[in-house]
Amino acid sequence: MAITEKIPASGLIEKLPGGGVFLTTTENIFKWAKVSSLWPLTFGLACCAIEMIAAGASRFDIDRFGSGVFRASPRQCDVLILAGTVSVKMGNCIKRLYAQMPEPKYVIAMGNCAITGGIFCYDTYSVMKGTEELGIPVDVYIPGCPPRPESLFFGLMKLQEMIRKEKNAAR
Amino acid sequence: MQPDKIFSLLKLKFSQATQEGSCGAVVIPRERLLDVAKYLISSELSFDNLHCITAVDRQERIELVYIFFSLQARHNLTVKVYLTPDDLKVESLASFWKSADWFEREIYDLFGVTFRNHPNLRRILNPEDWKDHPLRKNFSRSDFIKKERY
Amino acid sequence: MELPVREEEKNIHSEECYMNMGPQHPSTHGVLHLELKLDGEVVVDSIVHIGYLHRSMEKIAENRTYTQFIPFTDRLDYVSAMNNNLGYCLAVEKLMNMDVPLRAKYIRVIAAELNRIASHLIAIGSFAQDLGALATPLFYCFRERELILDIFDEICGNRLTYNYMRIGGVQFDLPDGIDKKIQDFIKCMRSRIKEYIDLLSYNVIFLARTKDIGVLLKDKAVNYSVTGPNLRASGVRCDLRKDEPYLVYDKFQFDIPVADKGDVWDRYNIRIQEIEQSLRIIEQALAGLPEGNPTVKVGRIHKPPAGEVYLRTESPRGELGFYIVSDGSEYPYRLKIRAPSFSNLAVIPELIRGVKMADVVSILGSLDIVMGEIDR
Numbered sequence: 001m002a003i004t005e006k007i008p009a010s011g012l013i014e015k016l017p018g019g020g021v022f023l024t025t026t027e028n029i030f031k032w033a034k035v036s037s038l039w040p041l042t043f044g045l046a047c048c049a050i051e052m053i054a055a056g057a058s059r060f061d062i063d064r065f066g067s068g069v070f071r072a073s074p075r076q077c078d079v080l081i082l083a084g085t086v087s088v089k090m091g092n093c094i095k096r097l098y099a100q101m102p103e104p105k106y107v108i109a110m111g112n113c114a115i116t117g118g119i120f121c122y123d124t125y126s127v128m129k130g131t132e133e134l135g136i137p138v139d140v141y142i143p144g145c146p147p148r149p150e151s152l153f154f155g156l157m158k159l160q161e162m163i164r165k166e167k168n169a170a171r
Numbered sequence: 172m173q174p175d176k177i178f179s180l181l182k183l184k185f186s187q188a189t190q191e192g193s194c195g196a197v198v199i200p201r202e203r204l205l206d207v208a209k210y211l212i213s214s215e216l217s218f219d220n221l222h223c224i225t226a227v228d229r230q231e232r233i234e235l236v237y238i239f240f241s242l243q244a245r246h247n248l249t250v251k252v253y254l255t256p257d258d259l260k261v262e263s264l265a266s267f268w269k270s271a272d273w274f275e276r277e278i279y280d281l282f283g284v285t286f287r288n289h290p291n292l293r294r295i296l297n298p299e300d301w302k303d304h305p306l307r308k309n310f311s312r313s314d315f316i317k318k319e320r321y
Numbered sequence: 322m323e324l325p326v327r328e329e330e331k332n333i334h335s336e337e338c339y340m341n342m343g344p345q346h347p348s349t350h351g352v353l354h355l356e357l358k359l360d361g362e363v364v365v366d367s368i369v370h371i372g373y374l375h376r377s378m379e380k381i382a383e384n385r386t387y388t389q390f391i392p393f394t395d396r397l398d399y400v401s402a403m404n405n406n407l408g409y410c411l412a413v414e415k416l417m418n419m420d421v422p423l424r425a426k427y428i429r430v431i432a433a434e435l436n437r438i439a440s441h442l443i444a445i446g447s448f449a450q451d452l453g454a455l456a457t458p459l460f461y462c463f464r465e466r467e468l469i470l471d472i473f474d475e476i477c478g479n480r481l482t483y484n485y486m487r488i489g490g491v492q493f494d495l496p497d498g499i500d501k502k503i504q505d506f507i508k509c510m511r512s513r514i515k516e517y518i519d520l521l522s523y524n525v526i527f528l529a530r531t532k533d534i535g536v537l538l539k540d541k542a543v544n545y546s547v548t549g550p551n552l553r554a555s556g557v558r559c560d561l562r563k564d565e566p567y568l569v570y571d572k573f574q575f576d577i578p579v580a581d582k583g584d585v586w587d588r589y590n591i592r593i594q595e596i597e598q599s600l601r602i603i604e605q606a607l608a609g610l611p612e613g614n615p616t617v618k619v620g621r622i623h624k625p626p627a628g629e630v631y632l633r634t635e636s637p638r639g640e641l642g643f644y645i646v647s648d649g650s651e652y653p654y655r656l657k658i659r660a661p662s663f664s665n666l667a668v669i670p671e672l673i674r675g676v677k678m679a680d681v682v683s684i685l686g687s688l689d690i691v692m693g694e695i696d697r
Contacts, residue, residue, distance in 0.1 A: 119396075122317065123383075126376065270544065295371060296696060320384065
């Protein structure tokens with residue numbers, strides 16, 4: 001029974017043989033909580049937003065990662081999934097939204113347009129060439145045009161890995 | 172109604188109307204635009220749907236293209252007005268067809284054509300404090316990267 | 322019911338407040354910014370700000386060959402990309418006086434109608450979500466949409482931005498076994514539509530939030546150049562697939578649903594009925610699919626003769642028009658995209674004057690706009 005039981009947040013928490021007692025540190029508990037409840041902001045700009053909604057729908061269920069709670073207010077979110085093309089008019093709004101999010105906050109740049117402008121990098125006068133030009137720090141880049149929902153999950157899992165390896169979890 | 176019949180009706184009323192060769196569009200001088208609009212909406216032609224207004228920058232002139240459809244009579248008409256690049260002012264059709272409102276704002280934003288008597292002539296797609304008119308052929312900016320052609 | 326105003330209340334000083342709705346908002350279907358002037362809960366006036374997704378597609382078109390621009394048309398109305406591809410390819414083919422093989426026409430009709438169903442599913446799902454039914458209708462609609470996207474994945478390799486149609490036909494022929502999958506889907510979809518009507522259409526709360534709200538009268542709709550299901554809900558019987566048939570639509574039998582009131586419920590109901598009609602068209606197209614080449618072998622660089630063309634097609638949101646001016650070279654001289662949602666959105670300040678804040682969301686959702694094609 002003890003051997004086949006799955007250990008939660010494997011690697012962080014050790015189960016002592018015999019069942020019933022777990023050994024861990026508070027840092028690991030915080031990290032486990034952070035990783036399993038990354039709440040995104042409802043911020044789809046363009047085509048990638050439809051794939052983000054599809055990732056939240058029933059076939060690709062983002063709720064199993066704990067991230068199914070999309071909040072509308074930036075004050076209640078952990079992660080900003082920047083999905084779609086960033087235009088010049090929108091750039092100020094995104095900076096303000098990022099500033100309104102409370103720490104700890106993370107940014108996932110989803111789609112080619114959010115990374116470097118995508119197919120809209122030439123011959124455009126009104127497109128910011130991705131988050132590079134925007135100036136907000138990004139944690140995970142997910143390429144694709146649009147990336148499949150499975151890619152979004154891979155990016156989310158990379159973010160979770162990154163958070164697990166953080167030095168100071170209690171910030 | 173066939174395009175030739177529509178053009179002949181227009182020519183009877185407005186003698187300065189001419190027909191452009193390739194596509195059958197009717198070219199009218201800019202001073203008669205309001206009269207033509209009044210005729211198109213109220214007469215038996217009954218063009219009740221102003222489907223699209225656009226502009227083409229042909230270097231020596233800027234063409235304004237108005238595309239009309241009629242839901243009752245099931246016919247269409249394209250009207251063109253030629254403007255010279257140093258005098259880009261024309262009357263607005265927003266009082267006849269409300270759909271002209273946003274189309275004219277877009278042309279003002281992208282080409283710099285000013286529409287007189289427009290209810291709300293402001294930029295619509297670009298930020299309001301911008302200075303350029305991007306869709307002109309002589310548009311250039313330092314951060315505008317062109318892709319090489321074949 | 323109006324309560325009598327007490328004497329003390331007559332001297333209370335009240336002010337109107339300005340509130341921003343968007344560009345980041347859960348119910349504004351993209352990056353739309355509405356500036357509302359509110360008197361309590363009632364909207365007194367509003368200003369619409371768009372342009373937050375302006376990607377300068379028309380300037381891009383002047384520096385791309387005709388085939389190179391096809392992926393950009395996908396990103397216009399990203400929810401129904403096949404219809405945009407179709408409109409653009411038809412316009413260029415008319416400019417070049419090119420005729421496509423019959424098999425290509427049938428395949429194009431099947432792809433366009435499947436995408437119409439997918440687009441209406443998103444419209445219905447997100448509309449019901451905005452009204453407060455949270456996730457349930459959205460998940461039901463996306464469940465069906467995933468079936469359609471599986472079919473598209475097999476046909477052309479992508480889920481959202483297909484880049485499937487080419488000037489002269491379509492890119493690949495239909496793979497083997499796809500007609501059985503499409504027929505299974507049609508059977509499944511028919512039963513699911515009954516589910517939607519049972520669960521949503523006559524629900525008491527849904528009716529209270531949608532009946533007699535946002536009434537768009539016929540004359541106003543025509544004057545604002547509103548097209549598509551919104552116009553048909555206001556009583557005008559106008560559908561380009563019947564009035565000016567393109568491709569092979571004149572060979573199929575289908576009805577045009579028309580309502581008479583023009584309120585939010587009518588606009589929603591028209592979309593449900595249009596899904597049924599699209600299923601009929603796909604069935605007939607599959608039954609009559611001829612053998613042959615799916616495309617004309619014309620190479621990748623096209624040089625249409627100098628001239629101009631304006632062609633409109635019936636996309637799920639209305640009449641999508643492409644105005645192309647060619648100067649004889651491989652690059653278009655001017656390309657103008659007439660997006661249906663652009664004119665549909667211009668009606669909003671009139672429709673939301675005098676309604677409560679909650680009805681604004683309902684009216685906006687029923688118009689079914691996509692910011693990608695408004696801002697281009």
